[in-house]
Amino acid sequence: MSRFFQEVSQAYAGAWARRRVFVPIYIAVRLLLVAMIAPGVALAVNLAVSLSDQTALTDQDIAMFLLSPAGFIAGIAVLSLFLLAEVFVFSVMAGSLRMGERDPWRAGSAGLTLNLSRFPALFGFAVRFILRVLLLALPFVAVAGVIAWWTLTEYDINYYLTFHPPAFQVAVVLIGLVVLALAWVLIRRLSGWALALHLVLFEGASPRVAFANSEQRMEGKRGRLKIELALWLAMRLVVAALIAGVVSLLFALVPMQGDSSLRFALILSLIIAGLWSLAGLVLAATALGALAVLLDGFFDTEAKEIAHPEPRKIRAPVFVTVAAALAALGIGIWFGQGLLERVQAPDHAEVIGHRGAAAIRPENTMAAVLKAIEDGADWVEIDVQETADDVVIVAHDSDFMKLAGVNLKVWDATMADVAGIDIGSWFGPEYASERTPTLREVLEAAKGKSKVLIELKYYGHDVDLENRVINLVEELGMQDDIATMSLKYPAVQKMKSLRPDWRSGVLAATAVGDLSGLDGEFVAVNAGMVTPGLIRKVQDSGKDIYVWTVNDPLQMSKMASMGVDGLITDRPAMANEVLRVRAEMGPGERLLLWLATTFGLQVDTEAMRDDSP
Numbered sequence: 001m002s003r004f005f006q007e008v009s010q011a012y013a014g015a016w017a018r019r020r021v022f023v024p025i026y027i028a029v030r031l032l033l034v035a036m037i038a039p040g041v042a043l044a045v046n047l048a049v050s051l052s053d054q055t056a057l058t059d060q061d062i063a064m065f066l067l068s069p070a071g072f073i074a075g076i077a078v079l080s081l082f083l084l085a086e087v088f089v090f091s092v093m094a095g096s097l098r099m100g101e102r103d104p105w106r107a108g109s110a111g112l113t114l115n116l117s118r119f120p121a122l123f124g125f126a127v128r129f130i131l132r133v134l135l136l137a138l139p140f141v142a143v144a145g146v147i148a149w150w151t152l153t154e155y156d157i158n159y160y161l162t163f164h165p166p167a168f169q170v171a172v173v174l175i176g177l178v179v180l181a182l183a184w185v186l187i188r189r190l191s192g193w194a195l196a197l198h199l200v201l202f203e204g205a206s207p208r209v210a211f212a213n214s215e216q217r218m219e220g221k222r223g224r225l226k227i228e229l230a231l232w233l234a235m236r237l238v239v240a241a242l243i244a245g246v247v248s249l250l251f252a253l254v255p256m257q258g259d260s261s262l263r264f265a266l267i268l269s270l271i272i273a274g275l276w277s278l279a280g281l282v283l284a285a286t287a288l289g290a291l292a293v294l295l296d297g298f299f300d301t302e303a304k305e306i307a308h309p310e311p312r313k314i315r316a317p318v319f320v321t322v323a324a325a326l327a328a329l330g331i332g333i334w335f336g337q338g339l340l341e342r343v344q345a346p347d348h349a350e351v352i353g354h355r356g357a358a359a360i361r362p363e364n365t366m367a368a369v370l371k372a373i374e375d376g377a378d379w380v381e382i383d384v385q386e387t388a389d390d391v392v393i394v395a396h397d398s399d400f401m402k403l404a405g406v407n408l409k410v411w412d413a414t415m416a417d418v419a420g421i422d423i424g425s426w427f428g429p430e431y432a433s434e435r436t437p438t439l440r441e442v443l444e445a446a447k448g449k450s451k452v453l454i455e456l457k458y459y460g461h462d463v464d465l466e467n468r469v470i471n472l473v474e475e476l477g478m479q480d481d482i483a484t485m486s487l488k489y490p491a492v493q494k495m496k497s498l499r500p501d502w503r504s505g506v507l508a509a510t511a512v513g514d515l516s517g518l519d520g521e522f523v524a525v526n527a528g529m530v531t532p533g534l535i536r537k538v539q540d541s542g543k544d545i546y547v548w549t550v551n552d553p554l555q556m557s558k559m560a561s562m563g564v565d566g567l568i569t570d571r572p573a574m575a576n577e578v579l580r581v582r583a584e585m586g587p588g589e590r591l592l593l594w595l596a597t598t599f600g601l602q603v604d605t606e607a608m609r610d611d612s613p
Contacts, residue, residue, distance in 0.1 A: 015289030026285035055517025362427035516541035
């Protein structure tokens with residue numbers, strides 16, 4: 001083992017000795033890829049989405065599209081472009097190492113020229129690699145799917161995720177064993193393919209034969225490579241952890257007390273963040289260089305010579321790299337200006353109580369609804385479904401297992417059944433009298449006090465939910481005080497066709513394509529999806545953008561600075577307080593809060609049992 005550790009250490013030492021070459025190459029090629037690969041990925045994604053009848057695909061629609069022939073091909077193309085980006089960076093570094101150049105510009109230009117000359121073959125390598133991995137993984141994924149279907153489908157998935165019953169534990173163990181088996185197979189095959197890229201790059205081998213030739217050359221060496229790769233990864237993780245520890249210590253030393261220190265604290269935070277980013281780049285470049293050194297030790301080329309561009313060929317790659325760097329700089333300045341404008345602008349986010357005030361009262365109960373209204377929520381968000389006797393009730397899950405331990409599907413329940421199911425005791429004994437409310441009860445309670453955001457839930461058992469919601473709303477004269485949304489895009493379209501003047505929107509946990517082009521007056525997205533570009537695009541189309549589920553006060557502040565139109569939260573009182581405090585802050589303080597959240601700072605809040613939409 002000591003011999004392997006020494007070899008890996010020497011690889012890192014060799015990469016560090018060549019840091020004047022590896023670090024500039026890594027940064028320059030990454031910038032170049034932003035200019036080259038990113039547009040290709042965007043084009044492929046847009047082309048894939050254009051094959052459907054929507055401008056964007058969300059959640060289940062994405063899965064269904066990928067299972068279609070056109071979607072599968074489009075997915076492989078997009079994955080191949082992403083992999084090609086990683087292959088390209090490594091190939092340039094491996095090429096500069098093999099050609100022995102010490103000057104960063106000459107080494108980078110030579111590596112780029114070599115890679116560009118092999119570009120079609122490299123893309124073919126990426127496609128074949130993705131297909132090979134998918135074929136290897138497919139049986140294991142199928143087995144894991146059967147296990148999940150067998151163990152986790154009797155009740156609503158949120159019950160299993162919340163309580164981890166024996167069936168859930170069995171599923172975790174069995175699927176874990178399947179994942180370990182898949183990992184073993186992948187490691188075994190990947191160690192055999194370790195030289196395939198080198199064969200394509202340095203010997204001009206076709207991607208079709210490179211994998212087989214690599215397995216032949218790696219015969220008897222796979223065990224050594226596995227150990228060295230494990231040590232390589234461990235060293236990288238240790239160094240990354242040390243850097244993170246030092247950065248956390250530096251952030252802890254930043255003075256945060258007193259108004260007079262906030263500007264100074266902001267400057268120090270920016271300096272620390274910059275050093276952190278630089279250290280991360282150096283580590284990434286050094287680790288990738290060390291990997292190139294390791295794999296180069298396994299490669300004995302049969303080619304007579306390696307292509308080595310003359311100095312006069314340097315100009316084009318350098319010009320492209322410099323242009324990409326300038327473009328990235330311009331984007332950074334533009335983004336920074338946009339950020340400053342955002343943090344200086346007055347907040348306009350509305351507070352939306354998620355399932356009422358679900359952090360303070362049991363979710364989707366009248367107690368939670370009334371608490372959200374009391375706490376000043378602009379909207380109360382609820383989930384609705386149909387019972388067996390055609391009543392629209394407020395329920396998120398497909399059954400009552402999570403809230404009451406009752407194995408009864410919502411669409412099989414009658415109101416007599418619902419009246420006997422206690423959905424409040426899990427939260428506290430004082431809520432033992434809480435029962436699943438009807439939509440009518442919620443609307444009557446909110447009328448004149450708060451608007452109601454109604455999420456339409458189906459679970460494949462839609463009877464006439466849209467029309468029943470419409471009839472209730474119109475009976476109470478609340479057309480201007482409600483909005484509807486759904487994860488199911490056809491339901492959004494149906495509501496727009498039934499009541500074009502009503503406010504409706506799309507709910508999305510994941511999405512590809514242009515959300516701003518979908519029907520509706522707003523989109524509600526997972527906070528992890530939110531970017532300034534997405535917000536700007538949605539708002540420029542005349543739509544609002546809501547984010548869920550935002551329960552951390554720093555994240556609330558960040559989302560408000562980004563300019564979202566609504567905060568869907570389990571803590572509406574906290575959200576209102578955050579917005580009140582922000583109104584008294586200057587741009588510097590708001591920007592500091594933004595940075596604190598961006599670099600991972602959080603305020604401890606009690607974890608919710610279920611943060612799904």
